[in-house]
Each structure stands twice: as C-alpha cells, then as structure tokens.
Amino acid sequence: MSASDQVQSPPVPAPARTERSHRRPVASWREHHGWSAGDSLRRLFSKPVGTLLTVAVMGLALALPLAFYLLLSNAQSLGDALGRNQVINVFLKTDQVASNAQLLAKQIEQHDGVASVTVKTPQQGMEELSKMQGFSDSLHALDDNPLPYVLEVQPQDGISADAANHLVDDLRSTQGVDLVQDSGTWRERLDALLGVGNRAVLILAALFALAVLLVVGNTVRVDISSRAEEIGVLKLIGASRAFVRRPYLYAGVWYGLFSGILAVGLALAIEFALVEPVARLSQAYGGKLRVGGLPPWLLLAVPVAAAFLGWLGARLVSAWQLRRAA
Amino acid sequence: MIRFDQVSKRYEGGHEALSQLTFEVATGEMAFVTGHSGAGKSTLLKLLALIERPSHGHISLDGQSLTKIGQSGIPKLRRSLGMVFQDHRLLMDRTVFANVELPLVIGGIAPQERGRRVRAALEKVGLLDYECQLPASLSTGEQQRVGIARAIVAKPSVLIADEPTGNLDPQLAVEIMGLFAEFQQVGTTVLIASHDLPLIKRMRKRVVVLDHGRLVADVAAEEVL
Numbered sequence: 323m324s325a326s327d328q329v330q331s332p333p334v335p336a337p338a339r340t341e342r343s344h345r346r347p348v349a350s351w352r353e354h355h356g357w358s359a360g361d362s363l364r365r366l367f368s369k370p371v372g373t374l375l376t377v378a379v380m381g382l383a384l385a386l387p388l389a390f391y392l393l394l395s396n397a398q399s400l401g402d403a404l405g406r407n408q409v410i411n412v413f414l415k416t417d418q419v420a421s422n423a424q425l426l427a428k429q430i431e432q433h434d435g436v437a438s439v440t441v442k443t444p445q446q447g448m449e450e451l452s453k454m455q456g457f458s459d460s461l462h463a464l465d466d467n468p469l470p471y472v473l474e475v476q477p478q479d480g481i482s483a484d485a486a487n488h489l490v491d492d493l494r495s496t497q498g499v500d501l502v503q504d505s506g507t508w509r510e511r512l513d514a515l516l517g518v519g520n521r522a523v524l525i526l527a528a529l530f531a532l533a534v535l536l537v538v539g540n541t542v543r544v545d546i547s548s549r550a551e552e553i554g555v556l557k558l559i560g561a562s563r564a565f566v567r568r569p570y571l572y573a574g575v576w577y578g579l580f581s582g583i584l585a586v587g588l589a590l591a592i593e594f595a596l597v598e599p600v601a602r603l604s605q606a607y608g609g610k611l612r613v614g615g616l617p618p619w620l621l622l623a624v625p626v627a628a629a630f631l632g633w634l635g636a637r638l639v640s641a642w643q644l645r646r647a648a
Numbered sequence: 649m650i651r652f653d654q655v656s657k658r659y660e661g662g663h664e665a666l667s668q669l670t671f672e673v674a675t676g677e678m679a680f681v682t683g684h685s686g687a688g689k690s691t692l693l694k695l696l697a698l699i700e701r702p703s704h705g706h707i708s709l710d711g712q713s714l715t716k717i718g719q720s721g722i723p724k725l726r727r728s729l730g731m732v733f734q735d736h737r738l739l740m741d742r743t744v745f746a747n748v749e750l751p752l753v754i755g756g757i758a759p760q761e762r763g764r765r766v767r768a769a770l771e772k773v774g775l776l777d778y779e780c781q782l783p784a785s786l787s788t789g790e791q792q793r794v795g796i797a798r799a800i801v802a803k804p805s806v807l808i809a810d811e812p813t814g815n816l817d818p819q820l821a822v823e824i825m826g827l828f829a830e831f832q833q834v835g836t837t838v839l840i841a842s843h844d845l846p847l848i849k850r851m852r853k854r855v856v857v858l859d860h861g862r863l864v865a866d867v868a869a870e871e872v873l
Contacts, residue, residue, distance in 0.1 A: 350756025357753050368741065555737045558697070559798070560727030561754045 354565060362572035365545075376541050376577060380534050381584030384628055387527035388589035388616065394519045395614040396600065410486075412473040412493050413501040422498055423471035430475055433492065435485045437476045444469040470500060483513035531631055534581065538574045538635030546570060546643040553644070563644065570640045571633055578632020582625030589616055589624075649675050650696065650806065650839060655705035657691050657861070665691040666861040669705070673839055673854075675805075678832035680848045681841045683858035689841035692858070693808050696839070697729060698722045710805060727755055730799030730836075732809035736791045738783040744770065744794050745779040751802040769797040773827060789820035796827055800836070807831055809840045813847060825851050848872070 366373045412430070414423055420443070427439040447469040475493065477486055486504070493502045546553070556566050593615050650673040657666040666688045673679050681689045694700040695707055698714060707714040709725070717725055730751075738747050748769055752762040770776045773793040775786075783791050792812060799807055809828065813821035825840075825847060832838045842848060848855055852872050857865035 346756070346758070349758065353756055353758065354753070551737075552739050555739060556750070556754070557723070558699070558726065558731055558737065559751050559754065560723045560725075560729075562723040565723075565754055 354568065358565075358568035359572045362569040363576060365569065366573060366576055373577075376537060377580045377584060380537050380577060380581030380628070380632075381588065383530040383533045383537070384581055384585035384624060385588035385592075387523055387530055388585055388620075388624065389592050390519075390523045390526060391620075392589060392593055392596070392614075392616055394516065394523055396596070397519065398516055399614050400603070408504075410475040410477065410490060410493065410502060410504040412475055412496075412499055413503070414471040414473065414498050415500045416468070416470045418471055418498045420471070423473065426496065426498060427473050430473060430493065430496070433489060435478050435481050435489050437478045439476070440474040442472040442474055444471060447472060483510045531627075534578065534628065534631045535635040535638075538577050538632045539639040541577065542570050542574060542636045543639045543643050545573065546640060567640050567644055571636050574632035574634070574636025575629045576632070578628040578630065578635075579625050581632075582628030585628065586616075586621050586624050590621075649673065649708075649710060650837060651706075651708045652692075652695075653706045653708075655695065655702045655707055657688075657695060657700060658703045664861055666695070666702075666858075669858075669861070669863055671856055671863060671866060673837060675710070675837055676832065676835045677854065678829060678838040678851075679840070679854040679856055680851070681839065681856045681858060682843055682845065682848055683864075684843065686860070687858040688861040689843070689858060690810055691861075693810050693839070693841050696806075696808055697731060698725055723754075727751070727802065728805055730802070730804035730807040732792075732795050732799045732807070732812045734811035734814040736783070736795040738791060738794055738798075740783050743780055743782060744775060744786070747783065747794055748779075748797045748801050751798060755802050757802075765801055766797075769801040772800070772830075773797045788815050789817075789824070792816060792820075792824055793827070796824065800831055804836065806837045806839070809838070809842075811842055812840060813842065813844060818847070821847050822850065829853070 412426075414426065418426075420441075423441050423443075427441050430436055431439045444467045448467050451469075475489075477489065481489075487510075490502055490504050493499060553566055652669050652671050655666055655669045656664065658664045669688075669692070681692055683689055691700060695702055696709070696714070698717060702715070709728075712725075714725065739750075745766055748766045749762050752765060757765070767776060767779070770779055773796055775790060775793055775797065778786060778790065778794075783794060786794065792815070796809075796812070799809075807828065812828075813824050816824060821844065828838050828840060829851065849872055853869050855865070855867040855872055856863065857867070
C-alpha cells in the first residue's frame with residue numbers, strides 16, 4: 323500500500339492566480355504595467371554609462387532633423403525679409419483717374435494673398451523721382467506729369483510662388499492695368515530652394531527615425547541575450563510571454579522618451595545660440611526679420627514620437643529575440 | 649493530487665528517461681523521488697512543470713490533465729506550483745525581497761499584500777533580516793532558503809523540488825527538509841527529487857524509487873527504515 327492512502331487531505335491554500343484573475347483583473351493589469359515600467363527604469367539606471375551613450379546617440383540622431391527644421395524655418399523668414407513677399411507694383415494706364423485707381427485698389431485688396439494696397443499718385447511718383455540724383459533737372463523740362471497712378475500691392479506673409487504668380491497674372495489681366503512689376507524669379511528660386519530643404523528635412527527625419535528604431539532594437543536584443551537566464555527563471559515561476567516582454571517594451575519607451583527630450587534640449591540650445599546673431603541680422607533688415615523658434619507642438623511631439631519609435635523597435639526585436647531565448 | 653498514469657518520456661535521440669510510470673501523490677502528502685543519476689527523477693519533475701511533455705501516458709494535477717494544457721496555459725499551471733531548484737535560480741542583481749516577490753508580481757498581487765506575504769515567507773525560512781541584501785552576499789544554504797521562500801510565497805498547492813539539498817552540508821540539508829515538512833503540515837503537496845538516501849530515511853516520508861526510468865519501489869512513510 324502506498325503512503326498516499328494514509329494521508330489526510332488538509333485544506334489547500336488557493337493558488338495566487340485564482341486571486342488575480344477573479345478578484346481584481348484591472349488592478350492586476352495596472353500593477354503589472356507599473357512594475358514593468360519601474361523594473362525597466364531600474365535596469366536602465368543600473369548601467370548608467372551604457373544608457374547615457376545609447377540615449378546620447380539617439381538624441382543626436384533626432385536633434386539633427388530638428389536643427390535642420392529650425393534653420394529652414396529661419397531661412398524662410400530670411401527670404402521673406404529679403405523680399406520674398408516684396409511689393410508688386412501695378413502701373414495703371416495713363417487714362418486712369420484717381421477714382422478709378424481707388425476702385426481698383428479696393429478690388430485688389432479683396433484678392434486672396436494680398437495684405438494691403440497703397441495708391442501712389444502721379445504727383446507722389448514725380449516727387450520720388452525728383453529726389454533721385456540726376457532726375458531733378460530733366461523732370462523740370464516736362465510740361466505735364468507723364469507718370470500714371472501706381473498701386474503698391476503688398477502680398478501676404480509666406481505667400482507661395484504659385485499663389486504670387488497667380489496674383490500677378492490676375493493683376494495683369496485687370497482692366498485699366500498697363501504694367502505689373504514683381505520679383506517673380508527671385509520668389510520662385512527661393513521657393514524651389516525651400517522645397518529642396520523641406521524634402522531634405524523629411525528624408526533626414528525618416529532616416530534618423532530608422533536609426534533610432536535600429537539602435538533601440540539592437541539595445542533590447544543585447545539586453546534580452548544577456549538576460550536569457552533571468553527570462554528562463556521568470557518562465558519557470560509562471561510568467562507569461564507578455565509579462566517577460568513588457569519590461570523590454572518599456573525600456574524602448576524610456577530610451578525613446580529620454581532621447582526625444584535630449585533632442586529637444588539640443589534643438590533649443592541651437593535656437594538659443596542663434597538668437598543673438600539673428601537679432602543682429604534682423605537689425606540690418608530694419609527689424610523685418612523674425613526669428614522663428616521651434617513650435618511648442620513640435621517640442622511635445624518629438625519626445626512622444628521618439629517614445630513610440632522606441633516602443634516599436636523594442637516590440638519588433640523582443641518578439642523575435644524572446645522566441646529564440648525560449 | 650498528482651497522478652502519473654502509464655507515463656513514458658523518450659527524448660530525441662531515443663533515450664527513454666521514463667517508462668510506463670504510474671503513481672499518485674495525494675493532496676497534502678510529502679513524497680521523495682529517488683534513484684541513481686539518470687534514473688528519471690528530474691525528468692519526472694520537468695513533466696510535472698510542463699518543461700517537458702510526455703511521449704505517452706497522462707499526468708494530472710488536482711484533477712486537471714496536463715496533457716491537455718496548451719502552450720498558452722503553461723504559465724497559469726506554473727503559478728499553481730512552487731518550484732525549488734538545486735542551483736536556486738535566483739536573480740543575482742535583485743535583492744532577496746525582490747526575488748521572493750516575483751511570483752506575487754506575476755500573480756498580480758497588490759504591492760501592500762506582496763510586502764506582507766514576502767516578509768511572512770522570509771520569516772518562515774529565517775531570512776527576514778536579509779531582505780535588502782543581494783543573493784551573492786548570502787551563503788549557499790541561505791540562497792536555497794531564499795529559493796524556498798520564493799516557491800512558497802504565492803501559496804502554491806503543490807511544491808516540487810529538484811535536489812534542493814544537493815549543494816548543502818548535512819546539517820543545512822536537514823534544516824531545509826524540515827522546512828518542506830512544515831509546508832506539508834499546512835496542506836501543501838510536496839514532491840522532492842533527491843538521491844540523498846540517508847536524508848530521505850531520516851525524514852520518514854513516502855519514497856518513490858526509480859531505476860532507468862521505471863518505478864521499482866514505492867515505500868510508504870511508516871515503512872521507511
């Protein structure tokens with residue numbers, strides 16, 4: 323007879339799993355995440371040099387497109403100051419009288435892309451000419467004022483080359499207009515250059531985002547490899563695959579978040595470093611140049627997007643690496 | 649109750665570790681599985697923890713057929729078991745407290761309750777004053793007691809141990825076995841694989857003897873000399 327036949331069966335304590343799944347599943351889920359987040363942070367801080375280096379590499383990778391974005395937005399502002407949206411001069415036909423000029427000015431002001439219209443009378447034009455060296459004597463020789471009414475059309479800030487060209491075409495086809503003078507070529511070239519810059523920033527951002535993904539992925543891969551024994555122990559004592567994986571996903575989030583914050587910090591430092599020289603440049607253009615900083619939404623979006631990239635990199639690699647570790 | 653019914657295990661390569669093994673361990677019973685090296689003791693425990701699957705036969709635990717448990721059900725089963733290993737399998741970069749706490753974290757137990765239970769388990773194995781220390785600073789016997797505290801902290805219905813005293817001196821080994829006996833007293837089913845015959849005899853518990861994967865003797869507690 324086996325000893326089992328003689329053993330009384332005292333009450334058996336309920337297994338822990340029963341408590342978790344039936345009494346407080348939401349709280350358990352929250353505690354699991356809290357523990358995993360804290361555990362992954364503890365791991366990161368337990369190897370500060372390695373963590374700092376990883377975060378620094380990722381932060382620099384993210385800061386570069388931000389810096390380019392900052393320079394580009396200031397280049398746009400500089401372009402505006404240099405005359406991107408400089409005045410379009412509309413010369414009316416000589417038979418146009420003051421009332422016609424005022425009427426046309428009001429019509430043109432309604433046009434999309436027009437900030438303001440100033441009417442310059444022939445008399446004002448003559449006065450301006452007379453102030454120019456060499457014109458004064460010859461103007462006295464004229465019996466009549468031959469100058470027409472001129473409308474100075476100020477395009478809106480940041481108007482695109484296409485919109486400006488469209489505006490110029492409309493002005494040219496307006497009845498009573500003799501000649502339209504604008505800086506279309508300059509505007510087109512500037513827009514083309516900014517277009518190249520914008521595209522370059524997008525490509526750089528995509529490439530560096532990929533770099534962040536790879537850096538996090540490789541870091542998590544190495545981390546999982548070095549913790550194969552720990553993973554084995556966790557599985558032996560009942561950890562699910564999701565539980566084992568979760569700290570590595572959080573590690574990806576932390577790496578991304580910290581590097582995003584570092585990137586924003588670096589970009590702000592660059593912005594700060596540019597303030598003084600740009601202010602001097604602005605003075606040279608009569609204060610017309612506005613220093614464009616990084617918009618607040620971008621400062622928030624970069625760490626969030628970086629955290630997402632970190633999570634994604636960790637997720638892609640951990641699934642594969644944990645299968646291998648198993 | 650643990651039940652093995654005509655269980656065989658053949659590893660890849662053809663080695664048969666267990667052959668037609670049939671036995672039961674009642675709820676709340678403590679039993680030793682013994683035999684020479686290669687007798688199949690560790691394989692038996694691995695089958696129970698679903699680390700390995702049987703080639704033939706059925707295993708059930710508290711009425712639940714282990715054969716029917718899929719890959720996704722393994723963690724749940726293991727949470728109902730307490731496992732003690734010869735090499736402790738402690739996480740050396742975590743404190744004693746954190747090691748013992750792990751099964752409760754996995755089980756989703758609230759932090760306050762975790763702290764209470766961990767301290768109770770550490771008190772039970774006499775290591776309450778060591779909770780903030782790292783395992784590396786403890787002796788082998790103390791590390792094994794941490795492993796036992798981790799195994800019992802989630803109040804498992806079944807406790808299995810693979811050569812838990814293999815690395816300990818005789819005095820410590822007796823102390824550790826005494827702990828297992830205490831857990832049996834409160835209703836935990838305890839199954840221990842060990843080749844330490846003098847110690848097994850001293851414990852005077854049921855002994856299942858394996859030889860080349862076959863059950864060759866099943867000695868009741870009162871028959872152990």
